[in-house]
Amino acid sequence: MSGRISYREALRQALREALQRDPxxxxxxEDVGCYGGTYAVSKGLLEEFGAERIRDTPLSELGxxxxxxxxxxxxxxxxxEVMTVNFCLLALDPLINTAxxxxxxxxxxxxxxxxxxxATGAGRQLGAQHSHSLEGWFAHIPGLKLLAPATxxxxxxxxxxxxxxxxxxxxxxxxxxxxxxxxxxxxxxxxICSAKVRxxxxxxxxxxxxxxxxxxxxxxxxxxxxxxxxEVIDLRVLRPLDDVTLLASVxxxxxxxxxxxxxxxxxxxxxxMARIVEQAFYELDAPPARVCSAEVPxxxxxxxxxxxxxxxxxxxxxxxxxxG
Amino acid sequence: MSAPRVPYPQAFAQSLLRDMLRIRRLEExxxxxxxxxxxxxxxxxxxxxxxxxxxxxxxxxPDDAVLATYxxxxxxxxxGIPMTAIMAEMYGKQEGCSHGRGGSMHLFDAxxxxxxxxxxxxxxxxxxxxxxxxxxxxxxxxxAVCFFGEGAMAEGAFHEAINLAALWQLPVLFCCENNxxxxxxxxxxxxxxxxxxxxxxxxxxxxxAVDGMDVVAVHQAARQAVxxxxxxxxxxxxxxxxxxxxxxxxxxxxxxxxxxxxxxxxERGPIHSYSARLKAQGLLDEAQxxxxxxAVSAEVEAAVAFAEAGSLEPLASLCREVYTESPGAEGAA
Numbered sequence: 068m069s070g071r072i073s074y075r076e077a078l079r080q081a082l083r084e085a086l087q088r089d090p091x092x093x094x095x096x097e098d099v100g101c102y103g104g105t106y107a108v109s110k111g112l113l114e115e116f117g118a119e120r121i122r123d124t125p126l127s128e129l130g131x132x133x134x135x136x137x138x139x140x141x142x143x144x145x146x147x148e149v150m151t152v153n154f155c156l157l158a159l160d161p162l163i164n165t166a167x168x169x170x171x172x173x174x175x176x177x178x179x180x181x182x183x184x185x186a187t188g189a190g191r192q193l194g195a196q197h198s199h200s201l202e203g204w205f206a207h208i209p210g211l212k213l214l215a216p217a218t219x220x221x222x223x224x225x226x227x228x229x230x231x232x233x234x235x236x237x238x239x240x241x242x243x244x245x246x247x248x249x250x251x252x253x254x255x256x257x258x259i260c261s262a263k264v265r266x267x268x269x270x271x272x273x274x275x276x277x278x279x280x281x282x283x284x285x286x287x288x289x290x291x292x293x294x295x296x297x298e299v300i301d302l303r304v305l306r307p308l309d310d311v312t313l314l315a316s317v318x319x320x321x322x323x324x325x326x327x328x329x330x331x332x333x334x335x336x337x338x339x340m341a342r343i344v345e346q347a348f349y350e351l352d353a354p355p356a357r358v359c360s361a362e363v364p365x366x367x368x369x370x371x372x373x374x375x376x377x378x379x380x381x382x383x384x385x386x387x388x389x390x391g
Numbered sequence: 392m393s394a395p396r397v398p399y400p401q402a403f404a405q406s407l408l409r410d411m412l413r414i415r416r417l418e419e420x421x422x423x424x425x426x427x428x429x430x431x432x433x434x435x436x437x438x439x440x441x442x443x444x445x446x447x448x449x450x451x452x453p454d455d456a457v458l459a460t461y462x463x464x465x466x467x468x469x470x471g472i473p474m475t476a477i478m479a480e481m482y483g484k485q486e487g488c489s490h491g492r493g494g495s496m497h498l499f500d501a502x503x504x505x506x507x508x509x510x511x512x513x514x515x516x517x518x519x520x521x522x523x524x525x526x527x528x529x530x531x532x533x534x535a536v537c538f539f540g541e542g543a544m545a546e547g548a549f550h551e552a553i554n555l556a557a558l559w560q561l562p563v564l565f566c567c568e569n570n571x572x573x574x575x576x577x578x579x580x581x582x583x584x585x586x587x588x589x590x591x592x593x594x595x596x597x598x599x600a601v602d603g604m605d606v607v608a609v610h611q612a613a614r615q616a617v618x619x620x621x622x623x624x625x626x627x628x629x630x631x632x633x634x635x636x637x638x639x640x641x642x643x644x645x646x647x648x649x650x651x652x653x654x655x656x657x658e659r660g661p662i663h664s665y666s667a668r669l670k671a672q673g674l675l676d677e678a679q680x681x682x683x684x685x686a687v688s689a690e691v692e693a694a695v696a697f698a699e700a701g702s703l704e705p706l707a708s709l710c711r712e713v714y715t716e717s718p719g720a721e722g723a724a
Contacts, residue, residue, distance in 0.1 A: 125554060127551035127554065130517050131551075136518055138521040138525040139521070140522060172489060209713045234714050
């Protein structure tokens, strides 16, 4: 199935397909049913699949994420939706102390085939409790897998392989992407283990994911007109990181610029730079660099929020500095 | 007031005593081995509370799901994990029921559907809700049983889990082991509402408070609760009033309670009080008790020998079992 579609609709198609294909799959979360999903992703699914499988929950993130883990242990394939990554902090205990540890603590007896979806990121003036990019924190945890679909194909294609994975998979959907529209190429194979080169280039590797991929691509277009041929890597999978693709690009371009909406201290960007330095130090022509969010809780005022986030001009400027 | 008659045939009546003795002797030996440095980490003894695990677990079907706390040696044993595998786990040996990765607080067993051994207070409760949900969605008749202390009822997870279970009318049996202390903090010092059944009843859940020192009372109440839960009448909350005779863990100087209070509860110890009842009814004589006890002691010594002879996992496999390696090994179902 191809054609013009939004990121939101691509996610919905993926949900519908999973619900049709596997009777063990169900969706559970706050306002996923009657309301149609906070970001309208699950709109219409309640009518199609009924209240048992499109299950509205009370405002109990700890409770329903824990129940999702239990249901996964019990043989179901739950997709649990948490409205935003900020709210997911209320469910850190079941995720980190249980979902990520259970297989190990039980000596390999119990896997947790749970899929957890949530919105992340800023750009909608939602202030300091709805806008943060905390996926870097989760990427610290052994036992979890993290996906960041940044394209229509990934929004459509990542859910099914995530459901086939026997371990907990967290899917981070950048809130700015829900309205992204384009032609969905349904023939593109989608995996959940690799980073992808989204634009080939020779002079510099721009490494981005989720909400920063579009900005990196826009920066690359501008840089092309300014004599710099940038390669753009979409991480896609935030844990485990695909070092092979990442390093192959950096070894080719000899320059790396990471674009991450997380805060720079202790960020995913920091981890990626460390890996580049550890594995390709002598092949670099310049120290790796990064464009991250300003180290401030996300402000409400539009001009301040814009200034806090990685933006195309900052990426372009950093690229020039790196290539200077 | 003398205790009511034990309403069971002799073999079953004695098997309850035997199960309590198995827990008691296993843990007494574990405490010695802790002193000898054979067992490390935290070791939380259930001594004094045995009637609770035995009474409840003996009322279940063998394939019901069970979730317990970090004070779970007894639950693991009665649910069917061999004593050998439990002892080996405490030794950190790969023959242990969690392959030496869990230790005393994280005993697991897929075969008997024992979902841990959870060292986060109240964390097992939402899992029980999920297991019950999965069971109902798949049309099964198994229930989920979770044990937790009264301290867990101050945690948000208790309130979120029992609300979900009641809202969705799920087959969950909530078993609150009320031993009056959350580590060293008395219930009266930590919760405004100390009527625990009232708390659960606020979620429109059926409740019953039971003398947790009386294995018969626990077993009878659990049987009735299990029947109701299995019949689809929604979750059930049992408050089992019991007492921990030993310290919270091996590092607890017990500054928070009087010796006299401990002694008073010990008078009502679940094993000797039940033995006395059985003897008074002619269901047990001293020779039978001694034979039972010595068979249990032999089981414990065999478990120690098994653990001693066990092997350490090679360091080369340190990072295994973080992610599933073999396809097909997933949720126990």
